[in-house]
Amino acid sequence: MKLIEAIILAVIEGLTEFLPVSSTGHMIIGSSLMGIEHDEFVKLFTIVIQLGTILSVIVLYFKRFFQSFDFYFKLIVAFIPAVIFGLLLSDTIDKLLESPMTVAVSLVVGGVILLFADKWFNNPTIDSSNDISYTTALKIGLFQCLAMIPGVSRSGASIVGGMSQKLSRKAAAEFSFFLAVPTMFGATAKKLYDFYKGGYHLSSDEINLLLIGNIIGFIVAIIAIKSFIGFVTKHGFRAFGWYRIVVGGIIVILLLAGIDLQVM
Structure with missing residues (x-):
């Protein structure tokens, strides 16, 4: 992987990880158009640079x-379903990751849902993520598990899950950001463990690429989160719905044109 390719992928990750548009779908398009070979380091890179985006959430919502400890307990409760289903369905998930068409279909279906989400869930009673119950946290965690299907979008699934539980758009988005911290940290830790367990080792150049990727992902994610909260509070999710449909359509067109797309 070249430096410019690492920078572009980090920008894509930072922009899309916390938006309901599927970072996986964008990674597919970006890496395939750049002709990046999907070796073990590239697969590791796309996961480990999530550490930078995790840090952006902690910095923005430091206080x-x-x-309180209650905040952490709610995150743990919401995170548990992902751990359970991730272990039980790991083989199925790996098979789905081999299908770019699954990503395309998920993008389109998720886009259609976002087109109507604001109408379906237009009577929120919870305006702060601090006010959610443990039961609500668990339900949002179950919604997040839908993102194990490539292209669904972790943030999109958890945000819609929050809105279905009477959270306002802002409260649902913020809780989705918080839930990303244990979820993405767990995914990163597992990927690093599997990488070294498989007998692979990082060169000094690869370590530098990971550091640069995380720094860029951190900066871009901060901008994306702040912009997203302001936009979605005023305008809702309809624009993201149409955007997902367009991206899903692009992937279908690329597949039909015979371009080899590989899920990261």
Whole structure:
């Protein structure tokens, strides 16, 4: 992987990880158009640079992470379903990851849902993520598990899950950001463990690429999160719905044109 390719992928990750548009779908298009070979390091890179985006959430919501232990317990409750289903369905998930068409279909279907999400869930009663119950946290965690299907979008699934439980758009988005911290940290830790367990080792150049990727992902994610909260509070999710449909359509067109797309 070249430096410019690492930078572009980090920008894509930072922009799309916390938006309901599927970072996986964008990684597929970006890496395939650049002709990046999907070796073990590239697969590791696309996961490990999530550490930078995780840090962006902690920095932006620093005070929230130190308000009470109740906050952490709710995150743990919401995170548990992902751990359970991730272990039980690991083989099925791996098979789905081999199908770019699954990503395309998921993008389109998720896009259609976002077109109507604001109408379906237009009577919120919870305006702060601090006010959710443990039961609500668990339900949002179950919704997040839908993102194990490539192209669904972790943030999209958890945000819609929150809105279905009477959270406002802002509260649902913020809880989705918080839930990303244990979820993405767990995914990164597992990927690093599997990488070294498989007998692979990082060269000094690869370590530098990971550092650069995380720094860029951190900066871009901060901008994306702040912009997203303001946009979705005023305008809702309809624009993201149409965007997902377009991206899903692009992937279908690329597949029909015979371009080899590989899920990251």
